[in-house]
Amino acid sequence: MLNNETKITILDIAEKANVSPSTVSRVLRNSAGVAQKKRDAVMQAVTELDYRPNIFAQSLASGQSMTIGVLTQNFGSPFYDGILQGILQGLEGTDYWPLFADGRWQPAIEQQALDLLLDRRVDGIIVLGGQTTEERLQRIAANIPLVVVARELKMMPEHCLYVDNFQAAYRATKYLLEMGHRDIAHITAPVVYQESVDDIFKRYQGYQQALRDMGFEPDPRLVVEGNLQQQSGVLAVEMLLSRGRPFSAIFSANDQMSFGARLALFRRGIRVPEDVSLIGFDDEASAAYMVPPLTTSRQPSVEMGQAAAQAILDLMNGKTPTLPCFQAHLIVRESVSRRR
């Protein structure tokens, strides 16, 4: 518990600097004018004694913990880790420190994790995805600054930071159409597996709308469902092939399944992108390692994390966030060849 050998307190340095404890506190937190001489004396004593304020005493007395709670859903997930990284970067240089909790995509655990963060008296909280009810989130937001990332809330859109899934899917599909593809398969996932409420479904809708806007009727035989895991992408392609309905491109609702799809195609001797074009969704960094590599222009997840950190800091400073409702754009990696 002790930071070094002796636990020196504010009294020690007050004594050494010949001032009162309150003066020491003042110069340390810059809360009031203090004579330059005393200020210097205090600072010198601080460095000489290598004084470290006790965070718990500070928090107890001030009511501030100087921490930001971050509720993620899956530690180790590329997309979420990207956001975490962004948050870390965004908080750098500030006096705030992130406290992480993992909901593991299980509502019960998620609630527990939320409670833990609240128990830790975080000054602000960033929630990534998840299934916490909007009511609960509203109740929390009433007490402390709250930002929700990668999820769209109807009742409190001004707290959200999310990707426009519909638009991104729409653009991806449109791109394939423009490349001459007419038989575009889509790998989606049923609601039970969906990350947050209806992300995946919106991608499905974007896919359909793009087809319709370009004058094509979506063919249900070209749509298969997976569970968002890599392995299900393999099965999805098997399923597609078994249906006998030809296709020249696949748009997968997430990168994981697109990896599985890539694998299945490889096993079948189907070349990408010569025989079949492939587009994923989520911007997993590892997609760049695929053969051929899927490409993207930026790393939106990290950007979202940074934006989230900025927003929560703004909220805590009383400012309304500069990005009340930031919308990341197309998060797609592609490996596409022209058709016809």
Place this chain on the structure above:
Amino acid sequence: MLNNETKITILDIAEKANVSPSTVSRVLRNSAGVAQKKRDAVMQAVTELDYRPNIFAQSLASGQSMTIGVLTQNFGSPFYDGILQGILQGLEGTDYWPLFADGRWQPAIEQQALDLLLDRRVDGIIVLGGQTTEERLQRIAANIPLVVVARELKMMPEHCLYVDNFQAAYRATKYLLEMGHRDIAHITAPVVYQESVDDIFKRYQGYQQALRDMGFEPDPRLVVEGNLQQQSGVLAVEMLLSRGRPFSAIFSANDQMSFGARLALFRRGIRVPEDVSLIGFDDEASAAYMVPPLTTSRQPSVEMGQAAAQAILDLMNGKTPTLPCFQAHLIVRESVSRRR
């Protein structure tokens, strides 16, 4: 800051349960025998008022923070994130909470991050890799439980949890030799880029030793250096090819570079593993998505994280860790074909 509407303290529930605050504290932390009746009354009051103990007051009074610091080097790195995940799992169900800090592979930042964790009065600390001097680590270990993961310390081996790099590389190389390969290239990295002191160098040594033990003299023309990043793997293969020295297999000192190598081979139309076999190192999960996929039997990084959590818990309970010096085994993914 307040958890809910009203901030209720231990006095509130003491009053409601008709006992003294200390009795409340006793039942809450189970620190002494309390009459069942009072115990029940307290518990009921706690639930009725939805009482949440103030962590800061607890820590201040008890001297325990119930947190363990985790110093990582690169948030978002597959290998380290695996360890973090393991730590999270290992801490689950205990009363301890992890506090993460990121050293970013930069010694100055690493020191700062360490200081921050210490300032937060963590009860124990897990250090992943890094370059903190052994002296500093020893000084810390003298004060609080310390476990060092993915790094081997000469002066305090009993605190370490690492991979036997030499052995793993030795086995990988031997495996290639047994598969009939004779011209085995190796992609390594100079010291300046090395993760922790000499991990990469030990892999190089293991590679050499295996060759010698099997009666072959290492050929310097088959060894190239990268910087551990993916892109450098591409360049490494280009370099190898330009040298005109034939090779039938590549053993890369980490997975990132092997991905790059895979890419370069693909661009050159060299098939894997038909033309050239490839072995990586680190067990990156994404390696499974390569085409053809690299395989492995387990996920050592997560295991190491769990072991680290267990070890630190043991240390804090006064027990000597059950795994004083755990050595993960072969961390290799392979895509190898028989030669000749």
Place this chain on the structure above:
DNA sequence: CTGTTAGCGCATTCAT
């Protein structure tokens, strides 16, 4: 077994 009394280390009034 249980209530009373002191702090834990700091921030923050309130006087001066």
Place this chain on the structure above:
DNA sequence: ATGAATGCGCTAACAG
């Protein structure tokens, strides 16, 4: 501008 006093909420002796 600065010192003294008070309290943050809880734990840990200390008595009984």
